[in-house]
Amino acid sequence: MRFKKEQSPFMEVVIKNLTKRYKGFKAVDNISFRINQGEVLGFLGPNGAGKSTTMKVITTYITPSEGDVEVGGYSVRTHPEEVKKLIGYLPENNPLYLDMPVMDYLEFSARLQGVPKDKVNQRVREMLKVCGLAGEKHKLIAELSKGYRQRVGLAHAMIHDPQVLILDEPTSGLDPNQIIEIRKLIKDIGKQKTVILSTHILPEVEATCDRILIINKGKIVADGTPETLRKQAKGREVINVKIEDGSTEDVRNALKALPSVLDVIVIHGKEHSFEVQGDKFAAPKRDIFKMCVDKGWTLTEMVPFETSLEDIFHDLTIN
C-alpha cells in the first residue's frame, strides 16, 4: 500500500488473448492489443460491444475467462493489488457516494489508494484545482450537477497520480463547454500517462486520441490512428464543387458521365453547386478539372470532404 511514483519505462498495458464469457455468451472474444505509455487510446464500439467488460478486466474488477492482462508488467490474475495501485478508474455511469461532501470523498479515495497521510491534503487540493471543483468542495455530491459530478469522478480517478487511467465514457452527460475542458484535461494527462477511454462520440476520439480501437461483438474490427483508419475506409470520396458558366442540367450530366464519378447531387439553395461522390482510387478531382477545361466552364470551388469516422464506424459495426 505504498504511494510511490513509479517511473517505469514499461508502463504499458498488454491485453493477451482476452476472452470473457458471461453465462455462455462471449462479451469479449479473444482480443489482443497493447497500449504504450504516453498514448491515449480511444475505445469505440456500439453498446454491448465489450468495451466496458474489457475495461473492467483491466481494472481487475472482473477476472478474465481466458487470456491475461498485464499492467506495468503485473498480471491481473496473479498481482491484482499491484495492478490496482497503478490504475485510476472512472467506471461507466460514474458511481459516487452521493451523501458525502466532495472533499471528504476525495480524502477517503486518496487514503484507500494508499496516498500517505501527510500528502492527502495536498493531493486533494491539487485535484480540486485541476478539475475546477474548488468552489464546490464543501457541497454534498448529491447537490452537484451532472457535469460537476463527472469532475468529481475524474478527480477521484486521478487522486493518487496513477500511471494508467481508465475512463469509461468520461464526457457523457456534459455540456459542450465542459466536454471541451475535460478533453483538454485528458489530452494533457495523456502526454505522460497511459490513457484508455471509451466513448460512442466520434468527434471525441478525433479530438483526444492518438489511436483508435473499434470493437464489435467482442472482437477488434479496426485499430490505428484516425488517419490510417480513414485510409482503410471504403473508397468513396466526397467533393463539393461549384462550376459556373454552364446550365445546371448540363453540368450534372457531364459530371455523371465521368467514369470516376459515382453519383452527383445538386445542392439546392446554392447556385452551380454539386456534391460529387467519386471513386477515391480513380482520381475524380483531376477528371472534374479536366472536364471543366474541355467544356470551357469555370471551376470556382472544389472542396474535398474527408471520409468521416462515422462512416468508418458504421461500415465496420453494421453487418
Add this chain to the structure above:
Amino acid sequence: MNRPALIIAKKELRMFFDSLVAYILLIAFLGFSGFFTWFYGSDIFLTKQASLDSFFDTSYWTLFFFIPALTMRSIAEENKTGTIELLLTKPISNWQVLWGKFLACLLLILIALLCTIPYIITIAWLGKGNLDLGVVSNGYLGLLLMSAAYISIGIFASSITGNQVVAFLIALFTGIFFHWVFGLVGGGLTGTPGEIINYIGMSEHFDGIKRGLIDSRDIIYFGSIIFLGLVLAEVSLAKRNTAE
C-alpha cells in the same frame, strides 16, 4: 486490523451519524431498553433486585431487530448505485472492505451499549453495593458477541442483493432461526439431535455467557457465525465474475 479496513470503518461510521441512522438507533434502543428496564413488565422496581437482567433480556430482542436495519444498507446500497466497483478497484482486498463495514456496525452497537452506563450506576446506587459487576460485564459481553454474530449475518444478507428491504428481511429471517427457532425446536427434542440444535441456537450461548460461564464452546460458536457470515459475503462479492 489493517489500515484500509479502519479507513472504511471510519467513513461508514460517519455516514451512520450523517444520515441520522445512528441517532435513530440510539434513541430507539435507549427508549426501548430503558422503558422495559425501569417502567414496565418485570422492571427493576417490581423485581426489587439490584441486577440488570431485565435490561439484558430486553436488549437481547431489541438488538436482534435493530441490527438488520443497521446492516441492510452496507453493501446492498453499493451494489445498487455501483459504488462497489469503486471500492473493489482500490488496492484493497474484499476482506478489508467487509471488515471495515463489520467494524463500523459493531462500533455503533458499542456506542449504544456505552450509553447505558448510567443504568449501571443508578442500579448500583439503588442497590447499595449489591450489584455484581462481574455479572454485569458478562451480560454486556454477551450482547456484544451476539451483535457481532448478527452483524455478520446482516452483512452477508446485504451482499447478495441490491435492495435494502430484501437485505433487511433476509437478515431478520435468518436471524430468527438462531435467535428463537433453534432454541425452541432443540428444547422439544431429546438426545443428541436436541443438543445439536440447541447448540446452534443463540439463547443457550447468550445465557451461558450472561451467567458468567464463559466456555470455549460459546466463543467458538460466536466466532464461527461471524466468520461464516463474512466468508459467505466474500464469496458473494467475488461472484461478480461468474454472474451478471
